[in-house]
Amino acid sequence: MRRAIALVPLLGAALLVAACGGGSSVKPEMAQLPALAQSIRVNTLWQANVGSSQQAIFAPAVAADSVYAAANDGSITRLDAASGRQLWRVSAGERLTGGVGAGEDLVVVGSGKGEVLAFDGSGTALWKAQVSSEVLAAPQVGKGVVVVRSADGRIFGLDARDGKRKWYYQRSTPALTVRSPVGISIADGVVYAGFAGGKLVAISLSNGAVRWEANVALPRGATELERVTDVIGLPVVQGREVCAVAYQGRIGCFDVASGQTLWGRDMSSTSGLALDVRYAFVSDDKGAVHALDRSSGTSLWRQDKLSMRNLSAPLALGHEIVVADIQGYVHFLSRESGAFVGRVATDGSPVSTNPVSLPKGGFLIQTRNGGLYAFNTE
Numbered sequence: 001m002r003r004a005i006a007l008v009p010l011l012g013a014a015l016l017v018a019a020c021g022g023g024s025s026v027k028p029e030m031a032q033l034p035a036l037a038q039s040i041r042v043n044t045l046w047q048a049n050v051g052s053s054q055q056a057i058f059a060p061a062v063a064a065d066s067v068y069a070a071a072n073d074g075s076i077t078r079l080d081a082a083s084g085r086q087l088w089r090v091s092a093g094e095r096l097t098g099g100v101g102a103g104e105d106l107v108v109v110g111s112g113k114g115e116v117l118a119f120d121g122s123g124t125a126l127w128k129a130q131v132s133s134e135v136l137a138a139p140q141v142g143k144g145v146v147v148v149r150s151a152d153g154r155i156f157g158l159d160a161r162d163g164k165r166k167w168y169y170q171r172s173t174p175a176l177t178v179r180s181p182v183g184i185s186i187a188d189g190v191v192y193a194g195f196a197g198g199k200l201v202a203i204s205l206s207n208g209a210v211r212w213e214a215n216v217a218l219p220r221g222a223t224e225l226e227r228v229t230d231v232i233g234l235p236v237v238q239g240r241e242v243c244a245v246a247y248q249g250r251i252g253c254f255d256v257a258s259g260q261t262l263w264g265r266d267m268s269s270t271s272g273l274a275l276d277v278r279y280a281f282v283s284d285d286k287g288a289v290h291a292l293d294r295s296s297g298t299s300l301w302r303q304d305k306l307s308m309r310n311l312s313a314p315l316a317l318g319h320e321i322v323v324a325d326i327q328g329y330v331h332f333l334s335r336e337s338g339a340f341v342g343r344v345a346t347d348g349s350p351v352s353t354n355p356v357s358l359p360k361g362g363f364l365i366q367t368r369n370g371g372l373y374a375f376n377t378e
Contacts, residue, residue, distance in 0.1 A: 031287065031307040033329065033343070040320070040332060040342040045362055045374040046084025050077045052370045056097045057181045059138060059353040060364045060372060063102040066121075067364065069372055070099040070109050078107070078123065081358060084374060090123040098135035098181065101146070106160055108146050110135020116148050116156075118163060129163035131156050137183035140191075145205055147191055149184055155193055157208050167208025171195060182230070187237040190256070194231020198246045202259060212259030217249025233272020233313055233354070241294075243280055245269045251282055253294070263297040272313030272354060274321075279335070281314035281321055289314060289323055291338060303338035306331065315355035315363055320377060324351035328367055332377065347371040 050060075051071025060069045066087065067079045074092040076099075079085060092109055094117065099109030105121045116129040116139060133152040140147045145166060146158040157167040173196045184193045190211060191203040198217035203210055219227035229249040236243050243253040245267055252264035267290070273282045279300065280292045287307040291300040309325040320341060321333040328349050332342035349369035356364040362376030 028308050030309055030326075031305055034305055034340065036340055036343060038341075041378040042330075042332070042342050042344045043376050043378065044344075045376060047371060047373045048077075048079055048084050048086065049370045050079075050366070050372045051075045053352060053366075053368050057136070057352045058096075058099060058366060060356050060366050061100045061102040061107075061138065062356060062359060062364070066102075067358075067372070067374075068100045068102045068107050069366060070096050071370060072096055076100060076107060076109060076119065076123070078121075079372070081374075082360070084372075088123040090119065090125075092117050099138050101139040101141055103141035104144070104160060106141050106146070108139040108141060108148075110137075110139060110148060114150060116146065116158065116163065118146065118160075127163035129158050129165070136181040138181075140184055140186050142186040142205055143189060147184055147186060147205070149182070149193065153195060155184065155191065155203065155208075157191075157205070169193075169201075169203055169208050169210070171199070171201070173197070182232060183234050185235045185237055185242075187242075187256070192235040192237060192242050192244075194233075194235055194244045194246070196228075196230045198229040198231060198249050200231060200235060200242070200244050200252075200254065200259075202242075202256070214252070214254050214259040214261065216244045216252045216264070217246040220248075232269050236273055236275050238275045238277075241275075243273060243275060245273050245282055247285065251280065251292070251297070253280070253297070263295075265292070265297045265299075269313075271311060274314045274316050276316040276335075279316070281316060283311040283313055283323055287311055289321065289333060289338065291321075291335075301338035303333055303340075305340070310350070312351055313354040315357065317357075317363065317377065322355050322363060324355060324365055326350045328371075330355075330365055330373075330375065342377065344375060346373055 050069035054072040077089045078087040094111040097112045101108040107119045112134045118126045131150045133150040148156045155169040217229045219229045221227045245251040251267040253262045268285045270285045282290045288304040312324040315322040328346040349367045365373045
């Protein structure tokens with residue numbers, strides 16, 4: 001029987017062990033935030049309330065000049081990306097657990113019942129489809145296909161016009177896995193997905209055929225818990241590389257055409273990674289942020305003053321790197337040194353998803369209480 005360990009959004013290994021009845025009863029303390037000697041200017045472009053996520057994890061989606069956001073109560077909101085002005089809000093009629101995905105004048109969400117619901121750009125319901133189990137991650141839209149990942153590890157390619165199944169992909173999973181909203185990425189007609197056991201798979205978007213498989217990490221240890229090595233977060237594609245990171249495993253980068261390993265190094269994360277033209281940035285499961293050379297994986301700097309603050313994956317913003325934490329703070333680190341250069345508060349509730357870039361500069365943060373914030377820096 002396959003069992004899933006529940007990872008409360010962005011919680012680290014100490015709580016995972018406690019949930020399984022093992023380990024010490026003494027929990028590591030959350031780091032206190034250091035005072036900032038100087039700070040960059042952080043501007044709040046706009047803010048809105050889009051509804052609570054409860055225990056689900058919702059990331060905003062940006063398509064054209066609009067931002068789409070979902071909430072656990074079933075509400076879906078479209079806002080103007082420049083001003084934050086609400087354009088419409090509709091109800092899916094179901095409690096949502098995954099979303100939102102947007103593209104090609106389509107907005108897609110998923111429910112705890114395994115339902116996939118699609119709306120057009122005006123908020124009109126188009127179709128509903130059923131997959132094999134609850135949807136924890138945002139569906140993705142590309143080239144007329146809606147790609148949905150269900151909690152049992154299956155991936156479905158649905159026709160964007162009517163929701164009919166075009167293909168699906170399934171692989172065997174270990175006895176013990178992490179229950180997390182691990183999603184999929186689409187680039188150049190290929191779907192990239194990470195799996196339990198440390199596998200990264202490239203799948204054809206058009207027909208679901210496997211192009212290649214690679215090992216991000218291999219399970220190690222004597223117990224089932226020690227051998228949990230699940231790819232976490234989103235695979236990140238940039239240029240000719242795709243990179244992914246695993247819990248209790250490694251970070252690795254691979255050639256997008258062949259799956260050949262370019263480099264890898266030991267790393268454990270519960271949130272994910274980001275890339276820019278020179279560096280790979282990772283938030284590890286203890287609350288440290290790492291910068292690695294993208295060509296070799298060599299460590300460049302490590303910022304460890306956010307210990308146990310349950311960080312989001314980083315977002316690369318030119319001169320700064322952004323991470324958010326369990327108390328709703330957004331931290332700005334120097335890209336070159338990892339030093340703190342800024343901080344801004346949101347509504348005090350956990351940021352349970354990763355920062356999302358805005359196409360004309362700035363980025364979005366969505367909190368568990370439903371706060372949606374657009375920031376930029378000067």
